[in-house]
Amino acid sequence: MEIRSYLVPTALATLLHIIVLGGLLTHWIGDAEPERRTPRHIQARMIDLNALSQTPSSPESGAESETPPAPDPAPKPNETQQKQQEQQAQAEQKRREQQAEQARKAAEEKARQAKALAAKRAQEEAEKRKQAELAAQRKAQEEARRKAEQEAQRQAQAKREAQEKARRQAEAKAKAEAQRQEQARAEAQAKAKAEAARAAAEKRAQSVVGDMQSYIQTLVEQNWRIPRTARNGMEAVVAIRLLGNGEVDQATIVTSSGDAAFDRSAVQAVYRTERFERVAEVDPILFERRLRSIKVIFRPEGLRW
Amino acid sequence: MVKFKSVLACLVLLVTGSLARAELVVEVTQGVAEPSPVAVVPFNWSGTSALPEDVAKVVEQDLARSGFFSALPRESMLGFPSRQSDVYFRDWRVSGSDYLLIGRIEPLGEQRLEINFELYDVLKEQRLMGQRVESTPAQLRDAAHYIADRIFEELTGLKGAFSTRIVYVTADRRADNSNRYRLMLSDWDGARPRTILESSEPIMSPTWSGDGSKLAYVSFETGRPAIYVQYLSTGKRERIQSFKGLNGAPSWSPDGNQLALVLSKDGNPEIYVLDMRSRQLQRVTRHYGIDTEPTWAPDGQSLLFTSDRGGQPQIYRLNLSSRDLERLTWEGNYNARPRLTQDGRFLAMVHRPQGGDFTIAVQDLKSGRLDILTRAGLDESPSIAPNGSIIIYASQEQGKGVLAAVSLDGQVRFRMPSPGGDVREPAWSPFLQ
Numbered sequence: 001m002e003i004r005s006y007l008v009p010t011a012l013a014t015l016l017h018i019i020v021l022g023g024l025l026t027h028w029i030g031d032a033e034p035e036r037r038t039p040r041h042i043q044a045r046m047i048d049l050n051a052l053s054q055t056p057s058s059p060e061s062g063a064e065s066e067t068p069p070a071p072d073p074a075p076k077p078n079e080t081q082q083k084q085q086e087q088q089a090q091a092e093q094k095r096r097e098q099q100a101e102q103a104r105k106a107a108e109e110k111a112r113q114a115k116a117l118a119a120k121r122a123q124e125e126a127e128k129r130k131q132a133e134l135a136a137q138r139k140a141q142e143e144a145r146r147k148a149e150q151e152a153q154r155q156a157q158a159k160r161e162a163q164e165k166a167r168r169q170a171e172a173k174a175k176a177e178a179q180r181q182e183q184a185r186a187e188a189q190a191k192a193k194a195e196a197a198r199a200a201a202e203k204r205a206q207s208v209v210g211d212m213q214s215y216i217q218t219l220v221e222q223n224w225r226i227p228r229t230a231r232n233g234m235e236a237v238v239a240i241r242l243l244g245n246g247e248v249d250q251a252t253i254v255t256s257s258g259d260a261a262f263d264r265s266a267v268q269a270v271y272r273t274e275r276f277e278r279v280a281e282v283d284p285i286l287f288e289r290r291l292r293s294i295k296v297i298f299r300p301e302g303l304r305w
Numbered sequence: 306m307v308k309f310k311s312v313l314a315c316l317v318l319l320v321t322g323s324l325a326r327a328e329l330v331v332e333v334t335q336g337v338a339e340p341s342p343v344a345v346v347p348f349n350w351s352g353t354s355a356l357p358e359d360v361a362k363v364v365e366q367d368l369a370r371s372g373f374f375s376a377l378p379r380e381s382m383l384g385f386p387s388r389q390s391d392v393y394f395r396d397w398r399v400s401g402s403d404y405l406l407i408g409r410i411e412p413l414g415e416q417r418l419e420i421n422f423e424l425y426d427v428l429k430e431q432r433l434m435g436q437r438v439e440s441t442p443a444q445l446r447d448a449a450h451y452i453a454d455r456i457f458e459e460l461t462g463l464k465g466a467f468s469t470r471i472v473y474v475t476a477d478r479r480a481d482n483s484n485r486y487r488l489m490l491s492d493w494d495g496a497r498p499r500t501i502l503e504s505s506e507p508i509m510s511p512t513w514s515g516d517g518s519k520l521a522y523v524s525f526e527t528g529r530p531a532i533y534v535q536y537l538s539t540g541k542r543e544r545i546q547s548f549k550g551l552n553g554a555p556s557w558s559p560d561g562n563q564l565a566l567v568l569s570k571d572g573n574p575e576i577y578v579l580d581m582r583s584r585q586l587q588r589v590t591r592h593y594g595i596d597t598e599p600t601w602a603p604d605g606q607s608l609l610f611t612s613d614r615g616g617q618p619q620i621y622r623l624n625l626s627s628r629d630l631e632r633l634t635w636e637g638n639y640n641a642r643p644r645l646t647q648d649g650r651f652l653a654m655v656h657r658p659q660g661g662d663f664t665i666a667v668q669d670l671k672s673g674r675l676d677i678l679t680r681a682g683l684d685e686s687p688s689i690a691p692n693g694s695i696i697i698y699a700s701q702e703q704g705k706g707v708l709a710a711v712s713l714d715g716q717v718r719f720r721m722p723s724p725g726g727d728v729r730e731p732a733w734s735p736f737l738q
Contacts (some may be wrong), residue, residue, distance in 0.1 A: 008432050173377065187636055213331055216329075217331050217333055221333050222337070224336030224337060225336060225338075225339045225341055226336035226372065228461075228694070228714055229461060229462070260460075260462025260719060261462055261463070272428055294327055294331060295328055295329070296331065296332075296334045301335070304674070304714060305669050305671075
C-alpha cells in the first residue's frame with residue numbers, strides 16, 4: 001500500500017527530470033562554440049615617400065642628355081668640289097669632331113653637374129635627415145626629461161599623499177583604539193554592575209524559589225492521600241503547569257510509579273490543592289522562568305511496607 | 306521550507322531546553338493516610354414498583370469496606386444527579402469528594418432492567434468511565450457488586466473482589482439439644498447466605514478449589530473425619546479420603562490437581578499431598594511434632610504449614626521440590642493458620658503475642674515486619690480476598706462466633722451480618738467467572 005502510493009509521484013518526478021534534461025541538452029547542442037574565424041591580416045610594406053617622388057625624375061633627365069644632336073646633311077662631292085668637299089668634309093669632320101667634343105664636354109659637364117646636383121641633393125637629404133634625427137632625438141630627450149619630471153612629480157605627490165594617508169590612518173586608529181578602550185571600560189563597568197545586579201536578583205530569586213518550593217511541598221503533602229497500595233520506594237513524577245495566579249492549569253504523570261492508584265493519588269493531590277495562592281505574589285519574569293511549569297516527585301517515606 | 310522548519314525545531318529545543326533546566330522540582334514524601342472520598346449518588350429508578358435492592362448503597366458499601374475509599378453520606382449531598390448534564394463539579398468539590406458515581410435504572414420489559422452508571426473525577430472534572438449493565442430485579446445485588454468491581458479496578462488498578470463469595474461454617478444447638486452444623490455460602494459481605502450442606506455432625510475446614518467451582522471440607526457425618534469434595538453448581542459430593550485417625554485441613558493446589566491435607570494414619574499428624582487424578586498420596590513432612598494447616602504458595606512450588614516442632618506453633622515453609630524447610634515466624638509464642646496474598650508477599654495468620662490474646666496479624670515476607678491487625682482476643686481462621694485487599698476472619702462477640710473483616714493495613718475493620726449461630730472458619734473464594 002505504501003509503496004504503491006509512492007509510484008505516481010516517483011513517475012512524475014522522473015518525467016520532469018527527463019523533460020528538464022532534454023531542454024538543457026538541446027540548448028547545449030545549439031549553442032556549440034562558433035567556428036573561430038581567423039582575422040584577415042593586412043600585409044603592409046614600408047614605403048619611403050621621398051624616394052618615390054625622386055625616382056621618376058632622374059630617367060627623364062638622363063634621356064635628354066643621352067640623345068645625340070642630329071648631324072648636318074653632307075654636300076655632294078666632285079674634284080674641286082671633291083677637294084672642297086674633302087676640305088669641307090675635313091672641316092666638317094673637324095667641326096663635327098669639335099661639335100662632338102663640345103657635345104661630349106657639354107654632356108660630361110652636364111653629367112658632372114647632374115652628379116654634383118645629385119650629390120648635393122643627397123647631401124642635403126642626409127643633412128636634412130640628420131637634422132630630423134637630431135630634432136627627433138632632442139624631442140625624445142625632451143620628452144623623456146619631461147616625463148621623468150612628471151614621474152618624479154607624480155611620485156613625490158604619491159609619496160606625500162601616502163604619508164598623509166598613513167598619518168590620517170594612524171590618527172584614526174589611535175582614536176578608534178582610544179574609543180574602543182573607553183567603550184570596553186564602560187562596558188566592563190556596565191557588565192560588572194549588571195552582573196552584580198543579576199547576582200543580587202538571582203539571590204533574591206533563589207530565596208523566593210526556595211520559599212515557593214517548601215510552600216508548594218507543604219500544600220501538596222496536606223492534600224496527598226497516600227493510597228493503600230503505596231509502598232516505600234515507589235516514586236511518581238507529576239508535571240504541573242501553573243497559571244499566573246497560582247491556579248493549577250494542568251497536572252500530568254510524567255514518570256509512573258507502576259501503580260495506578262499511586263499515580264492517580266499524586267495527580268489528585270495537585271488538583272485537590274487547586275491553587276498555590278502565594279505563587280501570584282512572585283515577580284512575573286521569575287514566575288515564567290521557574291514556576292510556570294514545575295515537577296513534583298512523590299516518594300513516600302516511612303510507610304509500613 | 307525544510308531548512309526553516311529545522312531551524313524552528315532547533316529554536317524550540319533550545320527554548321524548551323533552557324526552560325527545562327530552570328524548572329522547579331519539589332519532593333513530596335509525606336501524605337495523609339486517608340481513603341479517597343467517593344460520592345455514590347442514589348441511582349435514579351424510573352420504574353413504578355420499588356426495587357428489591359438499593360444498588361448505589363451496595364456499591365457504596367463495597368467501596369467503603371475495601372479500605373481504599375470513604376463514602377460521602379447521602380445527607381451531605383447537594384443534589385442527586387443521574388445524568389452528566391446535571392452534574393455540577395463545584396458542588397462535589399465543596400463536599401470534599403474526589404470521585405462521583407451517578408447512575409440510573411430503567412425497566413427493560415418483563416423482569417428486566419437496564420442500569421447505566423458513570424464515574425467522574427471531580428477534581429479534574431473529567432468522566433472516567435461509564436457502562437450499561439443489564440440485570441433482573443433478583444440479580445440487582447450481583448449487578449451492584451459488578452459495578453463496584455469495575456469502579457475499584459478503574460481507580461486502583463486492582464481487580465475488584467466484590468463479586469466473590471465466601472463460605473463458612475455455623476453451629477447451633479437445636480431445641481432437642483442436638484447440634485446442627487451448616488456449611489454456608491454468601492456474598493463477600495455476608496449478604497444472601499444460603500446453606501449448601503447441613504449435618505448433625507461437625508463440618509470443618511472448608512476450602513475453595515482454584516477455579517472456584519468446588520469445595521473441599523472435612524465432615525464427621527460418618528462418625529469419623531473424612532474429606533469431601535462438593536461441586537457448587539450441582540451440589541454433587543464425593544468422599545475422597547477417610548483414613549483411620551485424623552483426616553483434615555485440605556488445601557487445593559493453585560492448578561487444582563493436588564490437594565494438601567493432614568493425616569495421622571502413620572502416627573502423628575503429618576502433611577500429605579494427594580494427586581487428584583491418580584489418587585496417589587505422598588507424605589511431605591516427617592517429624593514427631595504436629596504438622597497441620599497446610600496452604601499452597603500462589604506459585605504452587607511450596608507449602609506453608611503450622612508446626613510445633615520448635616516447641617510452640619510456628620509457621621514454616623517447605624519447598625516441595627528441594628524439601629528445604631524454612632521457619633517464617635519468630636515473633637510471639639503462637640503463629641498458626643497461614644494464608645498468603647496472591648502476590649506471595651504478605652502472610653496473614655493467627656498470632657498471639659507474648660502474654661496476649663489471639664489476634665490476626667500480617668507479616669511482610671519481604672521485610673519480615675509483623676503487624677497486628679485486630680484486638681479482639683479470640684480471632685481465628687484468617688482468609689484473604691483474592692485481590693489481597695481485605696482479610697476475613699472469625700471472631701468472638703458475647704461468647705458467640707461472628708465474622709469480621711479487616712483491611713490488609715488494619716485501617717478498616719467491620720463486622721459482617723451473621724445468620725445466627727456460632728460462625729467459624731470463613732474461606733474466601735478465588736475470582737469467580
